[in-house]
Amino acid sequence: MERKAVISSNIKSIGYDPTRLVLEIEFCGDPGPIYIYGGVPQHLYLNLMGAPSKGRYFAEQVRDRFPSRLISAGASHTQSSATPAEPTTQ
Numbered sequence: 144m145e146r147k148a149v150i151s152s153n154i155k156s157i158g159y160d161p162t163r164l165v166l167e168i169e170f171c172g173d174p175g176p177i178y179i180y181g182g183v184p185q186h187l188y189l190n191l192m193g194a195p196s197k198g199r200y201f202a203e204q205v206r207d208r209f210p211s212r213l214i215s216a217g218a219s220h221t222q223s224s225a226t227p228a229e230p231t232t233q
Contacts, residue, residue: 144165144167146168146169147192151198153201154168154198155171155172156169157197159185161185164182164183165179165180166180166183167179177214177215178212179214180205181209181211182209190204
């Protein structure tokens, strides 16, 4: 899934698969961990991308509301080669 770089102190890049409703987030760090979130409606992804504070929007609307899975402990790149399976809650 291709991710887009974003301006945020917490999030490095964000990707979305509208067919599978999977949100992929690479968090800041060197390198930063990458998580996928399953069952995320497209409007939440669009709102996240347009939010003035992506970290705050993520914390309030996504984190702890959707099943998640760590897919990389820290691969620093803008495109993930992982093919996400069904996310599981951590």
